[in-house]
Amino acid sequence: MGTNAAPNKTESGAEERPKREIPEGLMNRCSKCGNIQFTKELEKNLKVCSTCGHHFRLNAWERIAMTVDEGSFAEIDANLVSEDPLEFPGYKKKLAQQTENSGLKDGIVTGTGEIGGFPVAIGVMSFDFFSGSMGSVIGEKIARVIELAGEKDLPLILFSTSGGARMQESILSLMQMAKTSAALAKFQDHGGLFISVFTDPTMGGVSASFASLGDYNLAEPGALVGFAGRIVIEQTIRQKLPDNFQTAEFNLKNGQLDKVVHRKDMKSFLTKLLDMHAVKGVRTDVR
Amino acid sequence: MSVELPFEKPLEDLRKKIDHLKKVGQDQQIDFTEELARLEERYKELEDEIYSNLSAANIMHLARLHQRPTTLDYIPLVFTDFIELHGDRLFADDLAIVGGLAKLNGVPVTVVGHQRGKDTKDNIQRFFGSPHPEGFRKALRFMQQANKFGRPIITFIDTKGAYPGDTAEARGQSEAIARNLREMALFGVPVICVVIGEGGSGGALALGVGNRVLMLENSIYSVISPNGAASILWKDASKADQAAEAMKITAKDLKEFGVIEEIIPEPKGGAHRDPAVQAESIRDALWRHLQELSALEPEQLIEDRYRKFRAIGKFAELAPAMSETP
Numbered sequence: 001m002g003t004n005a006a007p008n009k010t011e012s013g014a015e016e017r018p019k020r021e022i023p024e025g026l027m028n029r030c031s032k033c034g035n036i037q038f039t040k041e042l043e044k045n046l047k048v049c050s051t052c053g054h055h056f057r058l059n060a061w062e063r064i065a066m067t068v069d070e071g072s073f074a075e076i077d078a079n080l081v082s083e084d085p086l087e088f089p090g091y092k093k094k095l096a097q098q099t100e101n102s103g104l105k106d107g108i109v110t111g112t113g114e115i116g117g118f119p120v121a122i123g124v125m126s127f128d129f130f131s132g133s134m135g136s137v138i139g140e141k142i143a144r145v146i147e148l149a150g151e152k153d154l155p156l157i158l159f160s161t162s163g164g165a166r167m168q169e170s171i172l173s174l175m176q177m178a179k180t181s182a183a184l185a186k187f188q189d190h191g192g193l194f195i196s197v198f199t200d201p202t203m204g205g206v207s208a209s210f211a212s213l214g215d216y217n218l219a220e221p222g223a224l225v226g227f228a229g230r231i232v233i234e235q236t237i238r239q240k241l242p243d244n245f246q247t248a249e250f251n252l253k254n255g256q257l258d259k260v261v262h263r264k265d266m267k268s269f270l271t272k273l274l275d276m277h278a279v280k281g282v283r284t285d286v287r
Numbered sequence: 288m289s290v291e292l293p294f295e296k297p298l299e300d301l302r303k304k305i306d307h308l309k310k311v312g313q314d315q316q317i318d319f320t321e322e323l324a325r326l327e328e329r330y331k332e333l334e335d336e337i338y339s340n341l342s343a344a345n346i347m348h349l350a351r352l353h354q355r356p357t358t359l360d361y362i363p364l365v366f367t368d369f370i371e372l373h374g375d376r377l378f379a380d381d382l383a384i385v386g387g388l389a390k391l392n393g394v395p396v397t398v399v400g401h402q403r404g405k406d407t408k409d410n411i412q413r414f415f416g417s418p419h420p421e422g423f424r425k426a427l428r429f430m431q432q433a434n435k436f437g438r439p440i441i442t443f444i445d446t447k448g449a450y451p452g453d454t455a456e457a458r459g460q461s462e463a464i465a466r467n468l469r470e471m472a473l474f475g476v477p478v479i480c481v482v483i484g485e486g487g488s489g490g491a492l493a494l495g496v497g498n499r500v501l502m503l504e505n506s507i508y509s510v511i512s513p514n515g516a517a518s519i520l521w522k523d524a525s526k527a528d529q530a531a532e533a534m535k536i537t538a539k540d541l542k543e544f545g546v547i548e549e550i551i552p553e554p555k556g557g558a559h560r561d562p563a564v565q566a567e568s569i570r571d572a573l574w575r576h577l578q579e580l581s582a583l584e585p586e587q588l589i590e591d592r593y594r595k596f597r598a599i600g601k602f603a604e605l606a607p608a609m610s611e612t613p
C-alpha cells in the first residue's frame with residue numbers, strides 16, 4: 001500500500017474550516033464532512049469515511065490490492081516512461097516530481113490478474129501522478145492492455161481517474177483518445193467484454209474516450225465524471241451549477257451510467273458481472 | 288483591408304502609401320510609374336517576408352479570423368450537387384454540425400463538418416461551431432449512412448471544441464465524442480479529414496479519425512485551446528500567444544509528429560483571400576488521397592486507420608523491456 005493517503009481537495013469548502021491539530025499520519029480528516037478518523041480505521045474501511053461515506057481517492061496500487069485476488073496480479077509494461085517530445089517548458093522537471101511523489105513511472109498500472117477467480121486484463125489509473133492526465137505513456141499502456149485482452153481472450157477492466165489530457169504533450173496526448181478508442185473498437189467488435197469504472201474524478205479526454213466506452217459503465221459514489229470542467233461551464237452559461245453537477249449520481253440519473261457501486265461492493269459486483277459472461281452464447285448445458 | 292491581424296500592419300501601411308502616391312500622380316498629372324513599380328516590388332517582398340515567417344501565434348490568429356472560409360463556404364466550391372441533411376434522430380438538429388451528400392469530381396461522398404457562424408445571430412444559432420452531443424451524434428449518423436452505402440467520408444474540422452454547457456454534459460458529451468472515436472475506427476470506407484481552421488480538442492477529434500488527416504497551411508490543431516492552456520498552466524489566459532508557441536499547434540508541427548499526412552498550401556495571406564483557389568487545392572488533395580484509398584478493401588481501410596493512430600505517441604521504454612515496441 002502506498003503512503004500518499006492525503007485527502008485531496010474538493011470544492012466542498014471543507015478545507016476552509018479551522019484546523020484542529022492532526023498528528024501526522026496517524027489520523028485523517030475527511031475532505032467532505034471534516035470528520036477526523038484514525039488512518040488505520042479509514043484503511044480498514046477501504047478509505048471510505050465512516051461518517052459521510054465519502055470515497056477517498058486511491059492510488060493505483062491501493063486499488064489493485066482491494067480489487068484483484070491476492071497474489072494474482074502480474075504487471076505488464078512497467079518500464080514505459082514519458083518523454084518530452086514538445087520540449088515543453090518545465091515538463092521534464094514536473095515528471096520527475098510526480099514520480100517522486102507517487103512512486104509511479106506514469107499515471108496507470110496495467111497487467112493481468114484474477115477477480116473472484118476470474119482471469120482479467122486490468123488497468124488502474126492513479127490521480128497522484130500528474131492528476132492522472134493522459135499522455136503518450138497512458139495511451140500506449142491502455143492500447144497494449146486492450147490488445148493483450150484481445151489476444152488472450154480476457155475480459156478487460158479499466159478503473160479511470162484523470163484530470164483530462166496532458167497538455168504538455170499537446171496533440172500527441174489528444175491522439176491517445178483516438179488510439180485507445182480504436183483499440184477498444186477492435187476488441188469489442190470481436191466480442192471482447194469491457195467493464196469501465198469511473199472513479200473520482202474522471203474528466204476531459206479520458207472521460208471522452210475509452211472510459212465512456214464500456215459495455216458496462218460503473219462509477220464509485222460521488223465520483224466526478226464529465227467532459228468540461230465546472231468553472232468553464234459556469235463561465236459559459238453564466239449560471240451557478242448545482243452541487244451534484246457531474247457526480248456519479250447525476251450521471252446515473254442522466255442515463256450515462258449503468259450503476260453506482262460502493263467501494264465495499266465493487267469486487268463482489270465485478271465478480272458477479274464476470275460470472276454473467278463466463279458462459280458465452282445460448283447454452284443450457286451448464287450450471 | 289482593415290487590419291485585424293497586427294502582423295499585417297506594415298503591409299497595410301505600405302499599401303496606403305502606394306494608394307496615396309497613385310492619387311497624387313493622378314491629381315497632379317505626375318508620372319510616378321517608376322516609384323510605384325518599386326513600391327509594388329517592395330510590397331511583394333514584404334508580403335513574402337511576413338507570410339513565410341508566421342509565428343504559431345499569428346497562425347492561430349489567422350486560423351480564427353472570422354472572414355476565414357467555413358465548411359459551408361467550401362462545400363459548394365469543392366463539391367457539386369450538395370444535399371444537406373439534418374438531425375441526429377434522437378434529440379435535435381445541432382447547427383454546429385452540417386453535412387450531407389455531395390459529389391466530388393462526380394463521385395458521391397458524404398461530407399460533414401463543424402460550422403462556425405458568419406455573424407452574431409448565426410453564431411448563436413450554431414453555438415460558435417461548438418457541438419453539443421446531438422451534433423456529434425448527427426455527424427455519426429451521416430457517417431454510418433455513408434458506411435452503409437459504401438460512400439467515402441470527407442470531414443471538415445473547424446471548432447474551438449465541444450460546447451461546454453450543463454445540458455451538453457447531461458446528455459452525455461463525453462459519451463458522444465467517445466462513441467464517434469470508436470465508430471470511426473470501424474468504417475470500411477475511406478475517411479479523409481481536413482482541418483480548415485481551428486481543430487480544438489475532443490470536439491475536433493470527434494470528426495478526425497481518418498485514414499488521412501490533412502491541414503490547411505494556416506490552420507491549427509491542439510489538445511486544448513492555447514487560451515485554455517495558458518489559464519491552466521500560468522493562470523493567465525492572455526498568455527495564449529505564448530502557449531501557442533509552446534504547444535506546437537501548426538500544420539508543420541503536426542506533420543513532423545506524424546499526426547497529419549499533408550499540408551494544403553493557402554493563397555498568400557490566407558484562405559480568405561481567395562476561397563475559390565483554396566477550394567480547388569482542397570479538391571485536388573482530396574481527390575488524390577481518395578484515389579489511393581479506393582484501391583483498399585474495407586478491411587484494409589480499417590487496418591490502415593488503426594495502424595495510423597496506434598503508432599502515434601512518444602515514450603521511452605526503460606530496460607529491462609519485457610514487451611516489444613510496436
